[in-house]
Amino acid sequence: MFADRDKPTRVGIRALVVAALVGLIVLIFNGSAAAEEREQIEAAARTLSEREPMTPAERVEVAESKIGAERKERILRAHSRLLEIGWQVLTQASPRRVLSESRDLVKELWSWRKPYKVEGEALEWLEPAVAVSSADPELIRLYTKMHAREVKETSHAALDQAEAAASRGHFEHADARLRRVFELNSDADTERAQEVATRLSELRNSVPAISAVAEAPLELAVADWEAPLSAALLAGQYDRALELGTDEPSAVLAREAARYLLGDLEPAVRSFEELGEREDRVGELARGWSRRPDVNAQRQFELESRGYQFTRMLGWIGGTQLANNGRALSSRGYRAWRDSLTPFNVALSMPTRIYKDVYRDWRPENEDLYDAAFEYVAQFPDASDSDDTRAWLAESVRTRTDWRSRGWSDGHLTLDSPSTRFQPMTPEPVLLSRELIESERVSDVAELQSALAGAGAVQIELETNQSEGEPLPWRSSLTLLAELASVLEDRQLRVIGVDNARAIDHLRRLESHVRSGRRLMVESVPVEAPSLVSRLAGTVFEGTSERAGALRFSRGEEEFYALREFGGSHLHCPDNTVCLDENPALSGTFYGKVDLEDLDVGVQTSFHRAYFSLGVNNGLPNASLVLPIAYWMGLADWVPLEAQVAIGVDAISFGPRLNPQH
Amino acid sequence: MACLRGTLLIGASVFLGACAGSQTSPPPTQARPLTLQVAELQMHLRNDTYRSVAHIGPDGENVFEQALFAFERMQTARNLDYDNWGDEDIVIEYARARALEKLRRYPEAVAAYARVAQKGSLLANEALEARDVMRRFALEGAPAERPSSSPEEDLARIEARIAAWDELIETYGSSSFGPLAREEAEAWEILRVELYGRFKSADEAVAACNRLIERNRDSKLYPEHLIRLGDLHAENARRESLVLRTQQRTFDAQRYDRSIGAALAAYELAAEARRDGVRRQAQTRISTLLADHEGVRAHVR
Numbered sequence: 001m002f003a004d005r006d007k008p009t010r011v012g013i014r015a016l017v018v019a020a021l022v023g024l025i026v027l028i029f030n031g032s033a034a035a036e037e038r039e040q041i042e043a044a045a046r047t048l049s050e051r052e053p054m055t056p057a058e059r060v061e062v063a064e065s066k067i068g069a070e071r072k073e074r075i076l077r078a079h080s081r082l083l084e085i086g087w088q089v090l091t092q093a094s095p096r097r098v099l100s101e102s103r104d105l106v107k108e109l110w111s112w113r114k115p116y117k118v119e120g121e122a123l124e125w126l127e128p129a130v131a132v133s134s135a136d137p138e139l140i141r142l143y144t145k146m147h148a149r150e151v152k153e154t155s156h157a158a159l160d161q162a163e164a165a166a167s168r169g170h171f172e173h174a175d176a177r178l179r180r181v182f183e184l185n186s187d188a189d190t191e192r193a194q195e196v197a198t199r200l201s202e203l204r205n206s207v208p209a210i211s212a213v214a215e216a217p218l219e220l221a222v223a224d225w226e227a228p229l230s231a232a233l234l235a236g237q238y239d240r241a242l243e244l245g246t247d248e249p250s251a252v253l254a255r256e257a258a259r260y261l262l263g264d265l266e267p268a269v270r271s272f273e274e275l276g277e278r279e280d281r282v283g284e285l286a287r288g289w290s291r292r293p294d295v296n297a298q299r300q301f302e303l304e305s306r307g308y309q310f311t312r313m314l315g316w317i318g319g320t321q322l323a324n325n326g327r328a329l330s331s332r333g334y335r336a337w338r339d340s341l342t343p344f345n346v347a348l349s350m351p352t353r354i355y356k357d358v359y360r361d362w363r364p365e366n367e368d369l370y371d372a373a374f375e376y377v378a379q380f381p382d383a384s385d386s387d388d389t390r391a392w393l394a395e396s397v398r399t400r401t402d403w404r405s406r407g408w409s410d411g412h413l414t415l416d417s418p419s420t421r422f423q424p425m426t427p428e429p430v431l432l433s434r435e436l437i438e439s440e441r442v443s444d445v446a447e448l449q450s451a452l453a454g455a456g457a458v459q460i461e462l463e464t465n466q467s468e469g470e471p472l473p474w475r476s477s478l479t480l481l482a483e484l485a486s487v488l489e490d491r492q493l494r495v496i497g498v499d500n501a502r503a504i505d506h507l508r509r510l511e512s513h514v515r516s517g518r519r520l521m522v523e524s525v526p527v528e529a530p531s532l533v534s535r536l537a538g539t540v541f542e543g544t545s546e547r548a549g550a551l552r553f554s555r556g557e558e559e560f561y562a563l564r565e566f567g568g569s570h571l572h573c574p575d576n577t578v579c580l581d582e583n584p585a586l587s588g589t590f591y592g593k594v595d596l597e598d599l600d601v602g603v604q605t606s607f608h609r610a611y612f613s614l615g616v617n618n619g620l621p622n623a624s625l626v627l628p629i630a631y632w633m634g635l636a637d638w639v640p641l642e643a644q645v646a647i648g649v650d651a652i653s654f655g656p657r658l659n660p661q662h
Numbered sequence: 663m664a665c666l667r668g669t670l671l672i673g674a675s676v677f678l679g680a681c682a683g684s685q686t687s688p689p690p691t692q693a694r695p696l697t698l699q700v701a702e703l704q705m706h707l708r709n710d711t712y713r714s715v716a717h718i719g720p721d722g723e724n725v726f727e728q729a730l731f732a733f734e735r736m737q738t739a740r741n742l743d744y745d746n747w748g749d750e751d752i753v754i755e756y757a758r759a760r761a762l763e764k765l766r767r768y769p770e771a772v773a774a775y776a777r778v779a780q781k782g783s784l785l786a787n788e789a790l791e792a793r794d795v796m797r798r799f800a801l802e803g804a805p806a807e808r809p810s811s812s813p814e815e816d817l818a819r820i821e822a823r824i825a826a827w828d829e830l831i832e833t834y835g836s837s838s839f840g841p842l843a844r845e846e847a848e849a850w851e852i853l854r855v856e857l858y859g860r861f862k863s864a865d866e867a868v869a870a871c872n873r874l875i876e877r878n879r880d881s882k883l884y885p886e887h888l889i890r891l892g893d894l895h896a897e898n899a900r901r902e903s904l905v906l907r908t909q910q911r912t913f914d915a916q917r918y919d920r921s922i923g924a925a926l927a928a929y930e931l932a933a934e935a936r937r938d939g940v941r942r943q944a945q946t947r948i949s950t951l952l953a954d955h956e957g958v959r960a961h962v963r
Binding site: 231411416516 | 694695696697698700701702703704705708736739740748749750752753756757760784788872875876879880884891912913915916918919922923924926927928931934948952955956958
């Protein structure tokens with residue numbers, strides 16, 4: 001039939017036919033899951049008319065329902081794994097895959113030995129009733145069963161800790177953990193607890209008792225020169241100290257300390273280093289002197305500079321992550337190197353970082369280096385290399401933000417906004433798209449319309465000292481919030497930033513503030529004029545995810561993506577803002593992917609959980625369609641099967657597949 | 663090839679290192695405990711105890727405590743009556759006095775300096791001078807004769823102490839006694855913040871803590887003060903959340919948010935400190951505050 005047509009047309013026609021079929025199936029099954037509305041209303045009426053608090057039996061019911069839900073989840077998981085194995089066998093997949101799936105199933109079944117995750121939550125429902133001596137036998141039975149399991153877990157963990165503490169010689173800690181085990185009185189661990197107690201006692205006995213150390217007579221030999229030299233040092237008479245003492249290393253050390261304190265640094269430091277090679281107390285003390293950053297400034301600076309150069313090199317290669325973790329001989333270090341040695345990073349980001357570092361825009365933070373450099377420059381102002389050092393230090397010191405100086409101005413500390421994100425109690429602003437305001441879902445309010453003039457969206461928020469914009473009349477505020485909440489409840493709006501329930505809760509909070517007398521302010525949000533080139537450059541060179549209007553750019557390890565959403569108003573939703581937009585009848589994404597070998601372009605869209613994509617991959621057109629048949633039939637929990645239609649140049653293939661999100 | 667070259671290089675460096683080690687190892691000689699101990703004390707006396715914690719070891723040991731212990735053992739070993747003291751004993755006592763001074767044990771330091779001064783020979787002038795300063799420090803640092811009867815009296819006493827120590831900072835600020843006077847004044851200011859926290863309004867307590875921070879920006883305890891400031895803001899938020907729970911008046915969400923934000927900002931600043939312990943403290947407090955805040959949010963109706 002299509003023999004005389006070219007390949008892309010064939011694919012297109014096939015895709016259209018299949019899409020039409022899908023539309024038909026959607027229309028047939030969409031209404032099939034009829035809601036049991038009447039029963040729900042009756043149940044709600046019953047609940048509303050009850051005034052008594054929950055009875056113990058009802059608490060048991062809640063606890064059991066929680067456990068029942070998790071049990072069902074476990075069975076579902078096992079069931080889907082079983083299905084997966086069946087599917088692999090049916091399609092004659094490789095034995096390795098079948099074995100792998102079987103192993104996962106066994107692991108799943110083995111994990112059933114563990115207590116349910118919700119047991120703690122279920123116990124919380126039962127504990128208050130047990131605490132006030134409820135006589136409900138069912139409640140007691142369920143509580144006892146779960147509590148016994150909890151005790152067993154706790155006892156087991158305490159025994160592990162006791163054993164670990166005993167093996168490290170921390171007998172008191174081991175005793176405390178053992179006492180806890182005996183208090184818990186778990187039958188399962190009694191024998192093991194006895195064993196640990198015996199072993200602990202043996203270990204304790206094997207440690208030799210601390211006998212009273214016979215006090216050796218104290219002796220102090222003092223040479224004649226010591227008192228004058230020590231007195232001169234203590235009195236700060238360093239000139240005099242230089243003339244005292246003998247050639248004994250102790251005297252030499254004392255004199256070098258005096259020399260250093262006189263300000264004759266270099267020879268003193270050299271002597272400290274020489275004396276530091278001794279293996280006795282003199283050497284130890286000399287090393288102590290020479291290790292002080294203010295004493296051996298040169299050495300400290302060299303050491304820090306070397307470390308800094310290496311860190312900077314790592315930073316060039318892999319950015320902050322590699323600079324921080326590149327030296328670690330651990331999985332963290334391995335990951336840092338692995339993420340850095342990607343073709344895109346080596347080809348694009350690394351040259352950018354080196355280029356930027358030349359102009360001092362990127363430097364690792366290194367307080368120790370700054371301290372060492374300052375000390376060095378102060379002590380050796382005439383050293384040949386100190387001019388360069390001082391030059392870049394002066395610049396760095398000006399530009400860097402020392403944590404001690406952050407927030408200070410005119411001798412006062414002003415705390416900045418925290419960088420830790422928290423959900424404030426004051427409702428955050430709500431951004432409404434132009435499409436939504438112009439729709440019939442919200443009433444025509446003059447303030448909203450005037451704010452919308454020339455703007456892409458409108459922001460409403462509670463009035464604060466910094467508020468700009470126009471106040472919305474009280475009645476209009478309440479109407480607007482109520483209208484938005486109603487549409488949200490019907491899930492007819494696109495919510496960005498939070499989920500639907502949170503957005504409704506947000507509107508409720510705003511409404512309660514408005515009712516208590518606060519005003520809503522309306523503010524225009526101008527249409528974003530993105531700098532496409534700079535955003536694109538940011539993604540390509542820095543690897544950051546950027547947005548420019550409806551376009552989004554991101555970079556993977558070896559590929560670069562450009563996405564353009566269609567449907568909806570391309571609302572850019574700032575942080576800490578709830579954004580509301582018209583729910584488009586059809587939405588999707590045009591995508592483009594470039595890697596080192598290929599260019600893929602296409603479009604993806606979804607409709608009632610059916611997914612459709614059409615694109616050109618590896619130079620060939622293709623389309624794919626996923627139909628959630630089991631979901632439409634209400635069987636998704638038990639048979640998470642989807643129908644997948646792959647349309648290629650030469651053929652159409654059809655087959656079931658398991659929902660990967662199940 | 664590269665591997666072989668690397669092996670050869672390592673071998674050569676090990677050989678050269680061994681040769682260098684055998685050439686420079688000097689023969690051990692008798693160490694002189696008094697001289698060495700004095701030299702070590704002198705090294706630590708350079709530390710500014712107000713600005714840095716260099717005198718505290720990694721396990722919390724104070725080098726001045728250790729020095730004091732060493733000098734007292736020397737005295738035990740010599741076991742001589744005061745009348746029979748020689749120059750060595752005077753040096754030991756003077757060094758002991760310096761350690762006591764750094765440990766802020768002023769009355770004992772006064773006594774030790776007095777003993778050295780009374781001998782009238784070695785170090786007598788220095789001891790006399792130090793004794794007079796230490797006397798003033800001991801006087802200002804002496805405990806109150808009777809307990810105070812009210813928070814107001816407590817506060818008045820604290821203010822008087824701070825003023826007295828400020829005067830000593832003015833007099834001895836540039837000498838080795840300056841850091842000690844600063845530490846003392848700072849300690850009383852910390853106490854003032856505590857009292858404000860207990861008996862004054864939340865805003866007054868925050869203001870007192872801000873004053874503490876502004877006056878002690880270069881202190882080693884700067885991050886601790888920031889944590890305290892964060893605690894006070896967190897406490898403000900907690901008080902506001904109790905209003906919410908009891909519904910005794912309208913909940914001021916803005917005030918609550920401001921307090922949480924300020925507490926987090928103060929903790930974040932403290933979390934940048936170099937000392938690991940204080941950094942951990944600040945980070946833990948951030949997590950705790952966020953968890954508390956989530957709990958409070960859950961009760962908002």
